[in-house]
Amino acid sequence: MKGQITKIISNLYYVNCNNTVYPCHSRGNFRNKNITPVVGDFCIISTQDNYILEILPRKNFLIRPLVANIDQGLIVTSLKTPDFSTNLLDKMILIMEVNKIKPIICITKEDLLKEEEKKNYKEILNYYKKIGYEVYYNRELSKIKKIFKDKTTVFTGQTGSGKSSLFNKLDENLKFAVGEVSIALGRGKHTTRCVELINLFDGKLVDTPGFSNIDLSNFSDEEIKNSFIEFPRFQCRYKDCSHTNEDISECRVKKSVENGEILKSRYENYLKFLKKDKYS
Numbered sequence: 001m002k003g004q005i006t007k008i009i010s011n012l013y014y015v016n017c018n019n020t021v022y023p024c025h026s027r028g029n030f031r032n033k034n035i036t037p038v039v040g041d042f043c044i045i046s047t048q049d050n051y052i053l054e055i056l057p058r059k060n061f062l063i064r065p066l067v068a069n070i071d072q073g074l075i076v077t078s079l080k081t082p083d084f085s086t087n088l089l090d091k092m093i094l095i096m097e098v099n100k101i102k103p104i105i106c107i108t109k110e111d112l113l114k115e116e117e118k119k120n121y122k123e124i125l126n127y128y129k130k131i132g133y134e135v136y137y138n139r140e141l142s143k144i145k146k147i148f149k150d151k152t153t154v155f156t157g158q159t160g161s162g163k164s165s166l167f168n169k170l171d172e173n174l175k176f177a178v179g180e181v182s183i184a185l186g187r188g189k190h191t192t193r194c195v196e197l198i199n200l201f202d203g204k205l206v207d208t209p210g211f212s213n214i215d216l217s218n219f220s221d222e223e224i225k226n227s228f229i230e231f232p233r234f235q236c237r238y239k240d241c242s243h244t245n246e247d248i249s250e251c252r253v254k255k256s257v258e259n260g261e262i263l264k265s266r267y268e269n270y271l272k273f274l275k276k277d278k279y280s
Contacts, residue, residue, distance in 0.1 A: 002056075004069075005041045006197040013037055013052060015045050016197075024050045039195045040068040040152065040206065060099040064214070065195050067154060067206050072102035072147070076138075076157030076166060079121055080112035086124065086265040087272065088158055091214045093133070094273065097227035098219060101154070104147060105135045108162035127263045131230040138166050145170060148203035155205060171200060216273055224273050230262060244271065 003017035013024045024045050026037055030052075037043065037055055044054040058068045073096045077089055089105070096103040105128060110118065129135050136144050144166075147153065157163050167174045198205045216224070221242070225231065231243065234252035243253040257267040 001045055001047055003043060003045055004197065005037055005039050005043060007194070008037070008039055009194065015043060015052065017045065017047070022047060022050055024052050026052045030055075038066045038068050039197055040070065042069065060101060062095070062099060062154070065154065065156065065206070067195055069152060070099070070101050070154045070206065071151040072104055073154045073156060074104050074106050074147070076106045076108060076155060076161045076163045078109045078158060078161040079107060080109045082158055082160050084121060085158070087269050088214070090266060090269040091216065091273070092156060094216065094219070094224060094227040095214065097229065098223045103133055105133055106138055106144065106166065107135065108138045108166065110137060124263065124265070138162065138169070141169055145201050148201040148205065150203055152197075152204040153206065174198070221274055224270065228266065228270055230266070234261070244274065
């Protein structure tokens with residue numbers, strides 16, 4: 001029978017087959033074949049002895065959080081406590097773009113800002129909208145609820161950004177624990193304990209532990225460059241332009257950063273991700 005892994009506790013895999021959940025074990029030969037079942041995996045199980053017989057091909061796979069077959073990612077991003085970070089936001093967007101997951105940005109804690117701060121952040125967020133990303137504020141609950149329909153959505157974001165609070169506002173039955181934010185560190189205490197697939201608003205939701213450190217070392221320079229979706233709109237003189245040490249007269253991306261068409265922080269983050277910030 002075909003099903004999907006919705007939760008993993010220790011060595012027990014909870015598989016949903018036609019709205020019935022079976023607690024299953026995996027076959028011993030999975031380890032020999034270097035197969036590790038994860039939440040989101042579609043699989044074939046035996047309902048006679050509750051064993052996973054086969055893991056079906058994945059359309060994508062994330063290491064952190066450990067989850068598979070995701071359609072879109074809701075990046076919950078705080079403007080204050082912890083402070084807004086374009087670097088962290090662009091890292092999460094990069095990971096999703098490389099894995100063919102649609103990034104969606106959700107802004108929290110706008111109410112903690114002064115009016116002048118709101119204006120500055122609005123200009124930055126408008127840029128992300130302009131290049132094609134959906135941006136919501138956590139007060140726009142009716143709009144956010146609509147994005148889940150017929151999609152598998154991963155929730156992620158900086159620790160302390162307000163993911164659990166947003167969950168509770170979307171559906172009080174979820175009742176996720178809300179963590180405090182450490183004043184000294186400017187980051188929150190982890191409140192999400194495990195990765196789990198949940199039915200929500202005619203779609204599926206994956207809650208994931210918050211994080212603040214992301215490793216990009218496994219991505220190639222080409223993958224990093226291609227994840228900045230606005231760059232191809234500016235045709236450089238040479239198709240293989242890396243937008244790093246080329247002369248500004250030959251690189252329209254660098255020229256567009258100079259004249260304000262490309263957000264400066266986006267380009268600076270691109271260089272940092274390549275570990276070529278010496279060119280900035």
